Amino acid sequence: MSPTLRTDERHAEELAILYEISKTLATGREMASMITHVLAVLHARLHLDHGTLVLLDPQTNELAIEVAHGLTEEERTRGRFRIGEGVTGAVFKEGKPLLIPDLSREPRFLHRSIRRNLSGRTVALLAVPVRLHEETVGVLSVDREGGVAQGELERDLQFLSVVATLIAQVVRVRKVLTPALPAAPNPQDALSGVIGESLVMEQLFDVIRRVSSSRTILLLRGESGTGKELLARTIHALSPRRDRAFVAVHCAALPETLLESELFGHERGAFTGAVARRPGRFELAEGGTLFLDEVGDIPLSIQAKLLRAVQGLGFERLGGQRTLKTDVRLLAATHRPLEEMVRRGAFREDLYYRLNVVPVMIPPLRERTEDIPLLVDYFLATFNREHGKAVTISPSALTLLTDYHWPGNVRELEHCLERLVLLTTQPVITPEEIDALAHLLDLPKEPAKRAAAPPPSLPRSVQELERAEVVAALERTGWVKARAAKRLGLTPRQLGYRVKKYGLRPPEEGE
Ligand SMILES: Nc1ncnc2c1ncn2[C@@H]1O[C@H](COP(=O)(O)OP(=O)(O)OP(=O)(O)O)[C@@H](O)[C@H]1O
Numbered sequence: 001m002s003p004t005l006r007t008d009e010r011h012a013e014e015l016a017i018l019y020e021i022s023k024t025l026a027t028g029r030e031m032a033s034m035i036t037h038v039l040a041v042l043h044a045r046l047h048l049d050h051g052t053l054v055l056l057d058p059q060t061n062e063l064a065i066e067v068a069h070g071l072t073e074e075e076r077t078r079g080r081f082r083i084g085e086g087v088t089g090a091v092f093k094e095g096k097p098l099l100i101p102d103l104s105r106e107p108r109f110l111h112r113s114i115r116r117n118l119s120g121r122t123v124a125l126l127a128v129p130v131r132l133h134e135e136t137v138g139v140l141s142v143d144r145e146g147g148v149a150q151g152e153l154e155r156d157l158q159f160l161s162v163v164a165t166l167i168a169q170v171v172r173v174r175k176v177l178t179p180a181l182p183a184a185p186n187p188q189d190a191l192s193g194v195i196g197e198s199l200v201m202e203q204l205f206d207v208i209r210r211v212s213s214s215r216t217i218l219l220l221r222g223e224s225g226t227g228k229e230l231l232a233r234t235i236h237a238l239s240p241r242r243d244r245a246f247v248a249v250h251c252a253a254l255p256e257t258l259l260e261s262e263l264f265g266h267e268r269g270a271f272t273g274a275v276a277r278r279p280g281r282f283e284l285a286e287g288g289t290l291f292l293d294e295v296g297d298i299p300l301s302i303q304a305k306l307l308r309a310v311q312g313l314g315f316e317r318l319g320g321q322r323t324l325k326t327d328v329r330l331l332a333a334t335h336r337p338l339e340e341m342v343r344r345g346a347f348r349e350d351l352y353y354r355l356n357v358v359p360v361m362i363p364p365l366r367e368r369t370e371d372i373p374l375l376v377d378y379f380l381a382t383f384n385r386e387h388g389k390a391v392t393i394s395p396s397a398l399t400l401l402t403d404y405h406w407p408g409n410v411r412e413l414e415h416c417l418e419r420l421v422l423l424t425t426q427p428v429i430t431p432e433e434i435d436a437l438a439h440l441l442d443l444p445k446e447p448a449k450r451a452a453a454p455p456p457s458l459p460r461s462v463q464e465l466e467r468a469e470v471v472a473a474l475e476r477t478g479w480v481k482a483r484a485a486k487r488l489g490l491t492p493r494q495l496g497y498r499v500k501k502y503g504l505r506p507p508e509e510g511e
């Protein structure tokens with residue numbers, strides 16, 4: 001039961017939630033995945049439980065559950081209503097919000113959809129229409145437990161109406177897009193974005209096809225840039241959870257307390273700066289996939305808690321008492337030598353065995369050079385499309401790229417080709433052209449396999465390149481912006497924007 005917040009606190013909390021929701025809805029992910037996240041936020045932050053979105057199925061003229069927080073697949077498919085039937089049907093038909101303070105006294109409530117064992121508890125039901133251009137297209141409903149004051153319930157109802165307005169926009173986008181999509185996209189297509197024809201990669205695809213549909217934990221191993229995250233997303237896209245959230249946590253990026261709160265959430269006031277309750281990634285991934293990236297970087301202090309969660313024994317939010325359990329499929333990745341870390345005592349052995357159920361080793365690119373021509377074709381096509389160009393590559397240039405040892409693996413190859421497409425003025429990339437651009441590509445001048453060559457630095461980003469071009473033009477023109485713009489083929493306004501974006505100033509002013 002949530003404590004009743006003061007009005008101004010509640011107002012601030014609502015704004016924060018709306019901000020979080022609108023950010024989620026702006027990600028443009030699969031509709032179900034975004035709305036699942038929204039319902040998880042309502043659950044975690046406002047104690048609005050059993051959030052459910054039903055939408056009209058124009059084919060059957062029935063209302064079908066589109067997304068529901070905490071329902072199994074089977075329970076979801078059971079929840080179909082006719083227009084006008086039950087509470088949901090009534091809200092749909094009338095197009096008006098409905099507040100039922102005590103469900104147990106509501107004759108219209110159809111128990112069939114579910115789960116709710118009301119024995120002895122007071123549960124309020126709040127339902128609002130989802131409307132698009134004066135037309136009702138669905139119903140958003142939630143429960144609120146525990147005999148809450150009428151005023152607060154009304155406030156919840158108002159808030160829910162605002163959330164329904166945001167959701168309506170997402171429904172609209174899907175309606176617009178749906179006719180263009182094939183009726184039933186073949187989930188196997190998900191693998192088409194992972195390029196590889198070497199024997200090892202074929203074998204790996206085979207393993208992935210076989211384990212995707214299960215809940216098996218996969219531990220993805222491989223050097224930086226070999227495609228661990230790409231594979232994790234692909235496995236999710238191939239799994240029955242593909243319409244639910246894919247939530248990634250980069251475990252190396254955060255200090256200890258923040259990482260713990262990121263994973264498991266926190267209660268208000270759990271630590272300095274914890275001004276509001278926040279659900280963790282384990283909660284946000286409900287029904288979907290949780291990807292623990294750089295799992296080898298999780299500090300020992302958090303490993304015990306993670307082990308419990310992985311064993312399905314639940315977890316508590318930081319500063320919280322309640323044990324929460326969520327239904328998530330775990331994927332993990334690391335480039336660290338976990339076995340050695342276990343020996344050194346830096347990684348728990350029991351956790352290692354839990355995560356290492358199906359180890360997937362992605363070999364470095366230099367050990368599967370057969371994949372390079374296909375990857376080059378793929379990236380050329382991608383970047384030609386993106387930058388409106390039609391660059392091709394000569395056979396000798398392709399050999400040169402195939403012979404290079406690619407310490408940054410596929411990521412490095414991808415960046416290299418993007419820059420080649422962007423920078424070349426020739427229709428065909430030749431070895432000479434690569435040589436001429438080498439200083440911008442971060443490849444050594446002779447990219448042959450020179451074992452003794454020092455590893456080249458990480459590829460520079462396109463942004464850094466753009467910045468360097470602007471600086472060079474400004475320097476060459478003595479910071480006369482109009483001339484620099486002309487050199488770069490930009491309008492003065494476009495140049496002004498870039499100067500501002502990169503915070504560039506002439507050297508005298510700079511000090
Ligand atoms: N087989 C592949 N086919 C197409 N693209 C790939 C392939 N492997 C990797 N990539 C691309 O290379 C880039 C790096 O991949 P990804 O981020 O998955 O690597 P990673 O193993 O997670 O690296 P890191 O350890 O540095 O996080 C991405 O842009 C990804 O799309």
Ligand SMILES: [Mg+2]
Nearest residue numbers: 225228229293
């Ligand atoms: Mg990664």
